[in-house]
Amino acid sequence: MKLTERKITTELRKHGYKLTPQRQAVIDTIVASQDLLTPARVYEKVSREHPDIGLVTVYRTLELLSRLGLICELHSGGTCPTYTASNPEHHHHLICSGCGKVVDFTGHNLAPLENRLARESGFRIQNHVLEFIGVCSACQETK
Amino acid sequence: MKLTERKITTELRKHGYKLTPQRQAVIDTIVASQDLLTPARVYEKVSREHPDIGLVTVYRTLELLSRLGLICELHSGGTCPTYTASNPEHHHHLICSGCGKVVDFTGHNLAPLENRLARESGFRIQNHVLEFIGVCSACQETK
DNA sequence: CTGCTAATTGATAATCGTTTTCAGTTGGAC
DNA sequence: GTCCAACTGAAAACGATTATCAATTAGCAG
Numbered sequence: 001m002k003l004t005e006r007k008i009t010t011e012l013r014k015h016g017y018k019l020t021p022q023r024q025a026v027i028d029t030i031v032a033s034q035d036l037l038t039p040a041r042v043y044e045k046v047s048r049e050h051p052d053i054g055l056v057t058v059y060r061t062l063e064l065l066s067r068l069g070l071i072c073e074l075h076s077g078g079t080c081p082t083y084t085a086s087n088p089e090h091h092h093h094l095i096c097s098g099c100g101k102v103v104d105f106t107g108h109n110l111a112p113l114e115n116r117l118a119r120e121s122g123f124r125i126q127n128h129v130l131e132f133i134g135v136c137s138a139c140q141e142t143k
Numbered sequence: 144m145k146l147t148e149r150k151i152t153t154e155l156r157k158h159g160y161k162l163t164p165q166r167q168a169v170i171d172t173i174v175a176s177q178d179l180l181t182p183a184r185v186y187e188k189v190s191r192e193h194p195d196i197g198l199v200t201v202y203r204t205l206e207l208l209s210r211l212g213l214i215c216e217l218h219s220g221g222t223c224p225t226y227t228a229s230n231p232e233h234h235h236h237l238i239c240s241g242c243g244k245v246v247d248f249t250g251h252n253l254a255p256l257e258n259r260l261a262r263e264s265g266f267r268i269q270n271h272v273l274e275f276i277g278v279c280s281a282c283q284e285t286k
Numbered sequence: 287c288t289g290c291t292a293a294t295t296g297a298t299a300a301t302c303g304t305t306t307t308c309a310g311t312t313g314g315a316c
Numbered sequence: 317g318t319c320c321a322a323c324t325g326a327a328a329a330c331g332a333t334t335a336t337c338a339a340t341t342a343g344c345a346g
Contacts, residue, residue: 067282072240094266121248125237125275130272132257135267135269139210139212
């Protein structure tokens with residue numbers, strides 16, 4: 001279940017943070033997107049509607065939302081972190097360490113493990129990353 | 144099964160790469176370590192024995208070994224990638240998006256999934272990352 | 287062993303993403 | 317409306333990584 005914009009703004013208020021137009025814009029963008037977004041990509045999308053928002057503010061907002069657990073920060077292979085609203089439609093990655101090719105896959109249910117971990121650790125778990133790293137068939141042939 | 148230094152040097156030769164003392168040193172360091180190492184950490188360790196090796200060379204060697212599939216590059220939460228010899232003793236992480244605390248856990252067997260993926264994709268799978276992201280109990284209480 | 291050549295190296299500079307600093311602005315409680 | 321802490325954007329600082337380039341060297345041919 002994706003977080004709604006409403007839920008997020010309520011959470012912000014509850015923790016004493018102000019609800020600025022800039023934050024609204026970043027939240028809208030994250031919630032509306034199906035993809036994992038890098039900070040630069042969020043900035044690009046936000047800028048279309050709000051040209052005078054600063055990249056710095058995007059970084060700050062992402063950091064805040066992530067800290068409050070309203071969005072998730074993931075590190076999937078590339079050099080930049082990516083963000084997504086909590087509990088998105090989920091898929092996993094198979095990454096080639098040779099050429100960087102990424103293949104998506106689905107169909108593995110981690111819910112039982114997630115429940116066990118939540119119970120044992122006290123964490124409120126929002127998301128997970130499952131990546132396999134290997135060498136794709138093309139790269140196995142290359143010298 | 145960890146890769147031996149011998150196996151790695153043989154692979155290098157096979158692909159037409161030269162076996163320099165600098166590469167030897169980096170390989171030794173990676174193979175000898177149980178931990179995930181950042182490039183900076185590899186450089187630090189290598190420098191003890193070989194003070195005149197350059198950080199740039201460490202980066203290049205890590206990139207080469209990773210491309211050949213002899214070591215794995217992982218992205219576990221932090222800002223830097225980390226490297227490890229293929230198929231190390233493996234554990235997984237539970238990461239708090241609030242404070243960054245990392246809790247290790249073990250006991251989930253991904254081998255069946257790994258086999259299925261290798262069969263379906265043609266990848267030679269070397270490693271995997273399984274991370275759960277959430278908010279730890281302490282951060283759930285903080286505003 | 288000697289010489290050759292392409293691969294490799296280290297130092298420097300450039301680049302990229304991110305964070306800090308700071309002076310000016312603003313949301314929202316009163 | 318007034319006020320103040322929270323927030324903002326621009327610029328500078330920062331750390332990790334990559335590109336450039338002249339000098340060195342591994343490994344092969346003779």
